[in-house]
Amino acid sequence: GAVVSQHPSRVICKSGTSVKIECRSLDFQATTMFWYRQFPKQSLMLMATSNEGSKATYEQGVEKDKFLINHASLTLSTLTVTSAHPEDSSFYICSASTSGGADTQYFGPGTRLTVL
Amino acid sequence: AQTVTQSQPEMSVQEAETVTLSCTYDTSESDYYLFWYKQPPSRQMILVIRQEAYKQQNATENRFSVNFQKAAKSFSLKISDSQLGDAAMYFCAYSAHINAGNNRKLIWGLGTSLAVNP
Numbered sequence: 001g002a003v004v005s006q007h008p009s010r011v012i013c014k015s016g017t018s019v020k021i022e023c024r025s026l027d028f029q030a031t032t033m034f035w036y037r038q039f040p041k042q043s044l045m046l047m048a049t050s051n052e053g054s055k056a057t058y059e060q061g062v063e064k065d066k067f068l069i070n071h072a073s074l075t076l077s078t079l080t081v082t083s084a085h086p087e088d089s090s091f092y093i094c095s096a097s098t099s100g101g102a103d104t105q106y107f108g109p110g111t112r113l114t115v116l
Numbered sequence: 117a118q119t120v121t122q123s124q125p126e127m128s129v130q131e132a133e134t135v136t137l138s139c140t141y142d143t144s145e146s147d148y149y150l151f152w153y154k155q156p157p158s159r160q161m162i163l164v165i166r167q168e169a170y171k172q173q174n175a176t177e178n179r180f181s182v183n184f185q186k187a188a189k190s191f192s193l194k195i196s197d198s199q200l201g202d203a204a205m206y207f208c209a210y211s212a213h214i215n216a217g218n219n220r221k222l223i224w225g226l227g228t229s230l231a232v233n234p
Contacts, residue, residue, distance in 0.1 A: 032219065043207060043224040044161075049214065057214070091159060104151070105222060107161035 006108030023094030029074035030096035084115040122225035139208030149211035156204040203232045
């Protein structure tokens, strides 16, 4: 149980284009989903927290207009990187939790984004 | 502000031996959760073990156990009978309240890279 999928696993795009990453909880309903960014050999950096049906809460320093998050259902959240630039290249990981994060977060396998 | 400190950037252990990874945290909360996650080279973050602060009993999951010292704010992970597949980055995390509601977020340590030698 508690499986989270993420799609795509890898994406390469040109500078200036937008990229959408999907995060799905496959066998449970996720009240809250989280989006992280991870640089090589570093810890996870929380970008935003999203509750189903409401606007995402972004961490300080994360541009809301650049990283659009939608959590339209209890099993799906999406992260759209708009007008991507090479500095947005990174490993993006989502996680899902059943009770506002008070319960355990279960993680997706991550998405490697490369912006040329 | 809550912080999590992992003082050992790298550790190594011989196969079948026991290793302990340290983690300390700082908080003014009395009710919280602590986690150890494992991130192997695949980069899939895997839950290893979870501890509720109100429980005095140390959590155990097969070969993995914790030594939770609430007063000292210490949460170390012991891996017994180490296996080659245990080689990974291990992250300690604290579940912190975001606001007055039920929402929480994880505060992460910097990680400990564990090598298992055959």
